[in-house]
Amino acid sequence: YDVSARRRLESIDRRTYRVLEHWSEGRSEPAAVFPHELGLGESGRDTLVVLGGATYSHPLPPIHAGSRLRFGVALASGRATGLVAQARLKGASGETIVERAIRPQPGRWHDEDLDLGATEGRGFTLEVSARAETAGTDDWLEWGPLDLVPPESRKLALPTPVDPPQPRGIRISPSPMKRGGWATIEVLGGGEMEVDCQYILEAETTRPRTVVSWLSTDAAGLERLQVNRPGRYVITAIRNALRSDWVPIRYEWACVP
Numbered sequence: 309y310d311v312s313a314r315r316r317l318e319s320i321d322r323r324t325y326r327v328l329e330h331w332s333e334g335r336s337e338p339a340a341v342f343p344h345e346l347g348l349g350e351s352g353r354d355t356l357v358v359l360g361g362a363t364y365s366h367p368l369p370p371i372h373a374g375s376r377l378r379f380g381v382a383l384a385s386g387r388a389t390g391l392v393a394q395a396r397l398k399g400a401s402g403e404t405i406v407e408r409a410i411r412p413q414p415g416r417w418h419d420e421d422l423d424l425g426a427t428e429g430r431g432f433t434l435e436v437s438a439r440a441e442t443a444g445t446d447d448w449l450e451w452g453p454l455d456l457v458p459p460e461s462r463k464l465a466l467p468t469p470v471d472p473p474q475p476r477g478i479r480i481s482p483s484p485m486k487r488g489g490w491a492t493i494e495v496l497g498g499g500e501m502e503v504d505c506q507y508i509l510e511a512e513t514t515r516p517r518t519v520v521s522w523l524s525t526d527a528a529g530l531e532r533l534q535v536n537r538p539g540r541y542v543i544t545a546i547r548n549a550l551r552s553d554w555v556p557i558r559y560e561w562a563c564v565p
Contacts, residue, residue, distance in 0.1 A: 320464060321461050321464050323458050323460055323461045324455050324456065324457045324458065324461045325368065325369050325455065325456040326453065326454070326455050327356070327366050327434065327453075327454035327455070327456075328343065328354055328355075328356055328452060328453065328454060330366070331343055331356055331366070333366065333367065334364055334365055334366035334367070335364070335365055336358070336362050336363065336364040336365070337362065337363050338361070338362055340358070340359035340361075340362040340448075341356060341357060341358055341359070341362060341364045342356075342357050343355070343356055343357070344356070344357045344450060345519070345520050345521075346382060346384065346450045346452070347506075347517055347518025347519060347520065348382060348415060348416060348417060348518075352504060352518040352519065352520035353380065353417075353450075353452040353453070353520065354452055354453075354520065354521075355382075355450035355451055355452035356436075356450070356451045356452060356454065357384070357448055357449070357450055358436060358437065358438045358448060358449050358450075358451060359438060359448040360389075360391055360438050360440040360445045360446070360447055360448055360449075361438065361439075361440050361445075362437065362438055363435060363436070363437035364435070364436050364437070365433050365434070365435045366433065366434045366435075366454075367432075367433055368397075368432045368433060368434055368456055369456070370428075370429065370430045371424065371427055371428050371429060371430075371432055371456065372428055372458050372459060373424075373425070373426050373427065373428040373459070374424075374425075374458075374459035374462075375424045375427070375428075375456060375457060375458050375459060376421055376422060376423055376424060376456075376457045376462065377395075377397060377406065377420075377421075377422040377424055377434070377455075377456060377457075378419075378420070378421050378422075378453060378454075378455040378456075378457055379395055379419070379420055379436070379451060379452075379453060379454050379455070380417045380418065380419040380420070380451070380452055380453055381393045381395075381410060381412055381417070381418050381436075381449055381450065381451050381452075382412055382416065382417045382418065382449070382450050383412045383413075383414055383415075383447060383449065383450075384447060384448045384449065384450050385414075385447050387414050387447075389445050389447040390440065390441040390442045390445060391412070391438050391439065391440055391441070391445060391447055391448075391449055392409055392410070392411055392438075392439040392441060393408075393409070393410040393411075393412055393418070393436070393437075393438065393439075393449050393451075394407070394408070394409050394410075394435075394436065394437045394438075394439055395407070395408045395410075395420070395434070395435070395436050396408075396434075396435040396436075397424070397427075397432060397433075397434055397435075398432065398433045398434075398435060399429075399431065399432060400429070400430065400431025400432070405424075405427055405432070406422055406424065406427075408420060408422070412449070434454065434456075436449075436451050436454070471551060472548050472550045472551060473497065473501075473548065474497070474547060474548050474551060474553075474555050475495045475496060475497050475498035475501065475503060475529075475546050475547070475548065475555060476496040476497040476498075476555070477495075477496040477497075477546075477555075477557055477559070478493060478494065478495055478496065478543060478546060478557070478559055479493070479494040479496070479559075480492070480493050480494075480559070480561045481494075483561050483562055484561075484562035484563065484564045485535065485562070485563050485564070486563070486564055486565075487535065487536055487537070487538045487563055487564065487565055488534065488535075488536055489534070489535065489563075490532050490533065490534050490535075491532065491533050491534075491535055491561075491563075492530060492531075492532050493523060493530070493531050493532070493533060494528075494529055494530055495523060495525050495529040495530075495531070495546070496529065497529070498523075498525050498529045498548070499525060499526070499527045499528060499529045500525060500526065500527050501523075501524075501525050501529070501548055501549075502521055502523070502524050502525075502548070502549035502550070503521075503522055503523040503524075503525065503546055503547070503548065503549060504518065504519060504520050504521065504522055504546065504547050504548075504549050505518075505519050505522040505523075505543055505545065505546050505547075506518050506519075506543070506544050506545040506546075506554065507519070507541055507542060507543050507544060508541070508542045508544060509537070509539045509540070509541055510539060510540040510541075510542065511539065511540075512539065516544045516545070520549070521549060535563045537563065538563045538564055538565045539562070539563060540560065540561075540562045541560070541561045541562070541563070542558065542559070542560050542561075543557060543558070543559040543560075543561070544556065544557065544558060545557060
């Protein structure tokens with residue numbers, strides 16, 4: 309699962325139905341579902357959070373024979389907590405067409421690409437849940453992607469890519485800054501660019517966290533962000549969101565209470 313390749317493919321694939329783009333059209337019991345993003349190692353994804361004990365149901369568009377159901381799931385905490393990920397495709401009468409029960413391993417994505425074969429028609433529902441095997445768990449699952457891929461999209465292939473430019477570095481001001489204030493971030497060589505980053509928040513994390521789509525800069529390479537978590541930040545790498553390789557940097561910045 310290459311997030312950069314996925315972004316390029318999505319730019320030419322207009323037929324795949326992506327649940328995350330329409331997540332508000334679904335319903336959850338209890339109401340414990342919301343969009344998010346999760347970085348594990350160098351793989352950051354847009355996700356749908358499903359809290360322990362919750363089930364999310366989403367009505368799908370018509371399915372054509374030869375389609376595939378593609379999804380990924382991970383434990384939010386990265387530790388074993390007894391959550392079981394369940395994914396079901398249900399028919400118009402509520403019958404189960406396809407079902408998977410998964411025990412995600414800490415610290416990694418679990419990906420599935422299911423061939424729906426001759427399944428076709430209307431009235432299908434995708435249901436994903438986080439079943440807690442022990443009472444009182446405070447963990448949750450992050451699902452991403454959740455895609456219904458028609459046969460014509462499966463035939464698409466990426467053209468030979470021309471690597472887009474990479475940013476050279478960043479500057480953040482003011483520093484230090486008070487919590488709740490707005491920081492101006494300048495991305496050197498990054499005008500009109502979507503930028504991912506990896507960072508360490510000292511005293512809280514020792515391994516870099518990945519933030520997908522951290523910035524969307526203007527023509528001058530500028531973006532303003534409000535910062536509400538105080539601490540000393542170390543930005544360790546940045547990249548153009550359309551690329552998979554990182555530009556290593558070390559930029560230290562502080563937000564004070």
